[in-house]
Amino acid sequence: MLKKTLLASLVLPSLAWASCPEYLDQTMRKLHSQESVNLCAVQDGKPMLIINTASHCGFTSQFKGLEALHEKYAGQGLVVVGFASDDFRQEADTEAEAADICFVNYGVTFTMLAPTAVKGDDANPVFHELAEQTEAPGWNFNKYLVDRDGKVVAHFGSRTTPDDAELVDAIEKLL
Incomplete structure (x- = not known):
């Protein structure tokens, strides 16, 4: 019976x-x-912090703070997802290099996705909708806080650091 229950939990969506x-x-x-x-499986009814990232940007060091948010709030339900992008011409030349920067240099353990467009007509469906609900990213490291239902409750620009009190407060209100 335990095997059947375990199998059902792996196969059937929540x-x-x-x-x-x-x-x-x-x-x-x-x-x-x-x-x-x-991404529905990743979100699974939890609040999300979605970020467009680049590995050679003046804001790249924010990976450290984003990882700290992930470590601090994952147990309370926050999901952090990074979307690598070269829309602002600051992504690494190869995915291997971008992965090293994220995973080795900054110790990122939250979900990081392969490079994709995040602005304009070529924006992936996630960033197209984020722009519809708020605004398109004007640069790397925009942060979109999304509630359990997928509605953007806050948008923070590149200059808002992951430890900014307003961002942390908004996250804590969703948890």
């Missing part, structure tokens, strides 16, 4: 996933990996 918004129902490849993830 009720939260069943109500996931369409724009998050995207399967995307992880950074420097053959593995893909469905």
Whole structure:
């Protein structure tokens, strides 16, 4: 019986996933990996912090603070997802280099996705919807705080650091 229950939990989506918004129902490849993830499965009815990132930007050091947010709040339900992008011409030349910067240099353990467009007509469906709900990123390291239902409750620009009191307060209100 335990095996059957375990198998069902691995195969069947949760009720939260069943109500996931369409724009998050995207399967995307992880950074420097053959593995893909469905963002509804990643979110699973939890609040999310979504960030457009670049590995050669003046704000790249924010990876350290984003990882600290992930470590501090993951147990309370926060999901952090980074979208690597070269829309502002500051991404590494290869995914391997970008992965080293994220995972080795900054110790990132939250979900990082392969490079994708985050602005304009080519924006992926997630960033297209984030722009519709708030605004498109004007630079790297924009932060979008999304509630359990997929609604953007706050947008923070590049200059807002991960330890900024307003950002932390907004996260804590969602948890």
